[in-house]
Amino acid sequence: xxxxxxxxxxxxxxxxxxxxxxxxxxxxxxxxxxxxxxxxxxxxxxxxxxxxxxxxxxxxxxxxxxxxxxxxxxxxxxxxxxxxxxxxxxxxxxxxxxxxxxxxxxxxxxxxxxxxxxxxxxxxxxxxxxxxxxxxxxxxxxxxxxxxxxxxxxxxxxxxxxxxxxxxxxxxxxxxxxxxxxxxxxxxxx
Amino acid sequence: xxxxxxxxxxxxxxxxxxxxxxxxxxxxxxxxxxxxxxxxxxxxxxxxxxxxxxxxxxxxxxxxxxxxxxxxxxxxxxxxxxxxxxxxxxxxxxxxxxxxxxxxxxxxxxxxxxxxxxxxxxxxxxxxxxxxxxxxxxxxxxxxxxxxxxxxxxxxxxxxxxxxxxxxxxxxxxxxxxxxxxxxxxxxxxxxxxxxxxxxxxxxxxxxxxxxxxxxxxxxxxxxxxxxxxxxxxxxxxxxxxxxxxxxxxxxxxxxxxxxxxxxxxxxxxxxxxxxxxxxxxxxxxxxxxx
Numbered sequence: 001x002x003x004x005x006x007x008x009x010x011x012x013x014x015x016x017x018x019x020x021x022x023x024x025x026x027x028x029x030x031x032x033x034x035x036x037x038x039x040x041x042x043x044x045x046x047x048x049x050x051x052x053x054x055x056x057x058x059x060x061x062x063x064x065x066x067x068x069x070x071x072x073x074x075x076x077x078x079x080x081x082x083x084x085x086x087x088x089x090x091x092x093x094x095x096x097x098x099x100x101x102x103x104x105x106x107x108x109x110x111x112x113x114x115x116x117x118x119x120x121x122x123x124x125x126x127x128x129x130x131x132x133x134x135x136x137x138x139x140x141x142x143x144x145x146x147x148x149x150x151x152x153x154x155x156x157x158x159x160x161x162x163x164x165x166x167x168x169x170x171x172x173x174x175x176x177x178x179x180x181x182x183x184x185x186x187x188x189x190x
Numbered sequence: 191x192x193x194x195x196x197x198x199x200x201x202x203x204x205x206x207x208x209x210x211x212x213x214x215x216x217x218x219x220x221x222x223x224x225x226x227x228x229x230x231x232x233x234x235x236x237x238x239x240x241x242x243x244x245x246x247x248x249x250x251x252x253x254x255x256x257x258x259x260x261x262x263x264x265x266x267x268x269x270x271x272x273x274x275x276x277x278x279x280x281x282x283x284x285x286x287x288x289x290x291x292x293x294x295x296x297x298x299x300x301x302x303x304x305x306x307x308x309x310x311x312x313x314x315x316x317x318x319x320x321x322x323x324x325x326x327x328x329x330x331x332x333x334x335x336x337x338x339x340x341x342x343x344x345x346x347x348x349x350x351x352x353x354x355x356x357x358x359x360x361x362x363x364x365x366x367x368x369x370x371x372x373x374x375x376x377x378x379x380x381x382x383x384x385x386x387x388x389x390x391x392x393x394x395x396x397x398x399x400x401x402x403x404x405x406x407x408x409x410x411x412x413x414x415x416x417x418x419x420x421x422x423x424x425x426x427x428x429x430x431x432x433x434x435x436x437x438x439x440x441x442x443x444x445x446x447x448x449x450x451x452x453x454x455x456x457x458x459x460x461x462x463x464x465x466x467x468x469x470x471x472x473x474x475x476x477x478x479x480x481x
Contacts, residue, residue, distance in 0.1 A: 055445055059442070116198070
């Protein structure tokens with residue numbers, strides 16, 4: 001199984017380590033020619049969404065990745081990655097792939113002093129230590145096909161919509177690889 | 191400082207990796223930097239090259255100016271305080287800065303003690319010229335390290351020296367027998383636990399960026415190839431002929447730092463680079479501030 005990890009900016013090496021430890025092969029996607037047809041899954045890591053979104057377009061990766069996501073390529077998106085997938089951002093006029101029918105608020109908990117860690121239930125996985133760093137949250141879902149996987153203080157922090165698994169927190173930080181194994185199962189079954 | 195907060199602060203630095211942090215002095219510059227692809231901005235009154243030119247004592251920036259920059263952009267905003275000036279750091283924490291740079295670019299406020307950064311919730315980045323300095327800053331609570339380089343010169347030689355020195359010392363620690371680590375801790379003047387971490391992991395326990403003297407896409411590529419996890423650009427952008435274009439080029443060079451063909455294209459028609467000065471030509475050596 002070969003997973004492509006968007007590697008234009010952010011914490012992509014952490015995802016690579018988690019996935020390799022779970023038995024997957026990884027390829028880092030830094031430019032268009034890195035995106036080959038034998039990729040079975042895609043990871044959109046944490047980082048700065050403004051930077052990633054800009055580089056996706058300038059390095060000519062946007063169209064080809066968007067097509068792949070729309071055509072069902074399984075995606076794991078964390079934090080900034082979720083922002084890239086969101087159809088709508090409540091506090092930012094920009095959108096990027098816009099393949100996930102949710103309304104997301106960027107930097108929803110404020111600045112770094114608002115960052116936090118919390119153990120909460122993640123449906124289909126169980127209790128999970130969630131790390132939120134200048135995190136967004138999902139204000140609303142726009143389709144009944146969006147399955148809500150986790151909620152903290154009334155705000156949605158994890159969803160699955162068809163082939164897209166999107167989290168506002170960072171399962172790649174720390175040692176617990178259950179989210180990555182769940183994603184690899186998704187890829188396996190797709 | 192709670193352990194959780196330190197983990198979160200190290201985590202924010204991880205999110206900045208593969209990115210470029212740019213010095214800005216006004217909200218307008220901050221917007222240019224964000225649009226060009228900066229992953230964070232460093233708010234300061236004067237960029238290092240101008241601090242050199244102006245001379246005198248240089249201090250933390252006006253909080254009002256920093257707040258203006260915080261309002262102008264959605265990316266993290268960092269700001270500098272003087273080495274050892276914990277009251278300036280308290281002020282920056284009070285205005286909810288995302289990262290404090292306890293920086294040798296400003297005039298040191300204390301010639302013996304650095305700030306006890308464990309007392310703060312807000313994260314700190316500190317400069318280091320070698321492994322000992324880096325681990326001492328980490329022991330004090332820094333959650334991110336950068337090379338010192340020689341700020342405001344446009345001369346990359348010191349940043350290269352610091353990065354190579356760090357790599358060489360990490361490689362040496364990794365190759366030691368375990369019973370030799372106690373002596374290594376003693377000679378580096380750092381706690382044993384941090385030396386053990388480096389021995390077992392072959393890297394610093396926090397993210398390590400390059401800073402000080404980066405002026406071109408090629409400089410950024412050089413530092414990334416030497417092992418930097420991201421790049422600070424100070425005077426190099428807004429002291430150049432076409433800041434927006436140069437900033438965007440450096441951002442792309444950091445992402446594809448081994449792609450010489452792309453960096454060749456990026457390096458075309460960037461306008462004038464900052465003039466730059468050599469270390470031999472300057473009187474004020476900032477890298478020697480704070481040990």
